[in-house]
Amino acid sequence: MKYIKKPIPVEAIQWNGNNYGEIREFYGKDLENIGQSTLVIDTLEGRMMCPVGSYMVQGTIGEFWAVREDIFEATYDRLGTNSYNNLM
Template structure:
């Protein structure tokens, strides 16, 4: 049986925080104004966020990371999985 290793891939990601104007502005900057308008739905009362992915609409909870995949797709990742899978390669702001 053959074994395979995942290729190292650098991704861009931000951590979703509480609903504030700064967090919305940073999210828009991260994914772009058009993508934000088309693919993001923010729920201020619950600090929730929904993102339309290529296959469905997914919920993002406070503390989840939003990852931009290698094809430009967006998807959430729970913090414990993110921290086991990825390591920071630069010192830019990682949270919104």
């Protein structure tokens, strides 16, 4: 059988290496920073690396995960820029 993801809005922020304060506020607590370029976040599956350029995403139940920039941009659209405008 084939499935398609439901269009569920999520919150996200991109880690650019210089916005730790914004990331910390979004995440709600301090994060481990490895070499000033990779953050470590706690996810439902365990600890996950979030290198510079990646997006930190918060799901519908408050869970967090990291998504590589290329995958994020291929998978997500910003609300207000497409047919999903009315979801929020």
